[in-house]
Amino acid sequence: MTTEFATTSEAGRPAPGTEMLQVARLNKTYHSPQGDTEAIRDLTFTVRAGEMVCIVGPSGAGKTTLLRCLSGLLPPSAGTVTLEGQQVTEPPKGMAMVFQEYARSLFPWLTVEQNVELPLKEKGLSKAERGPKVRAAIEAVGLDDVPNSYPWQLSGGMQQRVAIARAVAYEPHILLMDEPFAAVDAQTRADLEDLVRDLWKRLGLTLLFVTHDIDESVYLGQRVLVLSARPTVIMEDVAVGLPDERDQLTTRGDAEFARLRTHVYELVQEAKRGGRGEHDADGAGQE
Numbered sequence: 001m002t003t004e005f006a007t008t009s010e011a012g013r014p015a016p017g018t019e020m021l022q023v024a025r026l027n028k029t030y031h032s033p034q035g036d037t038e039a040i041r042d043l044t045f046t047v048r049a050g051e052m053v054c055i056v057g058p059s060g061a062g063k064t065t066l067l068r069c070l071s072g073l074l075p076p077s078a079g080t081v082t083l084e085g086q087q088v089t090e091p092p093k094g095m096a097m098v099f100q101e102y103a104r105s106l107f108p109w110l111t112v113e114q115n116v117e118l119p120l121k122e123k124g125l126s127k128a129e130r131g132p133k134v135r136a137a138i139e140a141v142g143l144d145d146v147p148n149s150y151p152w153q154l155s156g157g158m159q160q161r162v163a164i165a166r167a168v169a170y171e172p173h174i175l176l177m178d179e180p181f182a183a184v185d186a187q188t189r190a191d192l193e194d195l196v197r198d199l200w201k202r203l204g205l206t207l208l209f210v211t212h213d214i215d216e217s218v219y220l221g222q223r224v225l226v227l228s229a230r231p232t233v234i235m236e237d238v239a240v241g242l243p244d245e246r247d248q249l250t251t252r253g254d255a256e257f258a259r260l261r262t263h264v265y266e267l268v269q270e271a272k273r274g275g276r277g278e279h280d281a282d283g284a285g286q287e
């Protein structure tokens with residue numbers, strides 16, 4: 001395809017491999033009349049430019065809370081989030097997000113093209129600048145035959161492709177994805193996983209991908225951060241040494257894939273039993 005996306009240097013992104021997102025001793029405690037809930041106890045990790053990092057953890061481990069803190073929507077109770085040297089206190093300009101609920105994140109009265117174009121308008125790009133970027137993004141996600149359709153005329157998987165196109169057209173420095181494929185069927189999910197890996201490689205994206213699905217985290221990630229049960233710490237930062245060229249059959253049939261998924265599965269089971277989290281105030285397993 002003819003890419004109209006900015007390259008890494010054109011877009012002013014940090015050079016690949018440099019530290020981009022730093023989360024330092026992050027704590028989030030919710031206060032309510034019923035009492036305090038310490039959702040996140042102590043999280044420290046770094047994401048380098050160009051990395052694909054997955055986050056898994058048991059239900060209620062604080063994944064949504066973490067993403068809200070990273071995206072500046074929720075102030076931490078302690079600790080800091082720093083993106084490209086700037087402390088995050090509001091939604092950063094260089095960040096885009098894709099959510100699980102695509103039906104709620106797309107505007108039903110706008111066409112595919114108009115949905116993808118909207119953030120570029122908000123970014124202040126002229127019509128002439130927007131056009132090629134919108135077309136390239138729609139082509140990149142394989143929707144070039146339906147640019148004038150409305151979201152409600154498309155399948156769930158296609159709607160999620162629109163949401164992904166909108167995020168990549170914006171040319172974010174970092175893309176956060178919050179369980180983006182949880183609501184689509186298994187086959188569509190596999191296609192979307194491959195789409196995300198393809199876009200990540202081609203566009204030099206930095207990606208933080210939250211999922212419940214252990215296999216998905218190993219298939220997609222270069223690293224998998226495994227969260228403990230609440231109050232959350234990082235149990236382990238698992239390096240995924242699988243080759244960069246991945247496909248659904250070969251990679252998932254690989255002995256190393258099986259070893260990694262077993263390891264992550266055991267960690268999540270341990271987390272569910274409350275291991276290396278709630279009972280470990282020192283946060284063992286931190287980087």
Ligand SMILES: Nc1ncnc2c1ncn2[C@@H]1O[C@H](COP(=O)(O)OP(=O)(O)OP(=O)(O)O)[C@@H](O)[C@H]1O
Binds near residue numbers: 038058062063065230
């Ligand atoms: N606004 C809030 N007020 C009080 N407690 C909250 C609030 N939001 C979340 N919590 C609590 O914080 C903890 C973490 O919630 P969070 O939604 O971040 O977890 P999660 O890992 O995203 O969950 P799931 O995997 O089920 O989607 C939970 O115990 C939840 O009840």
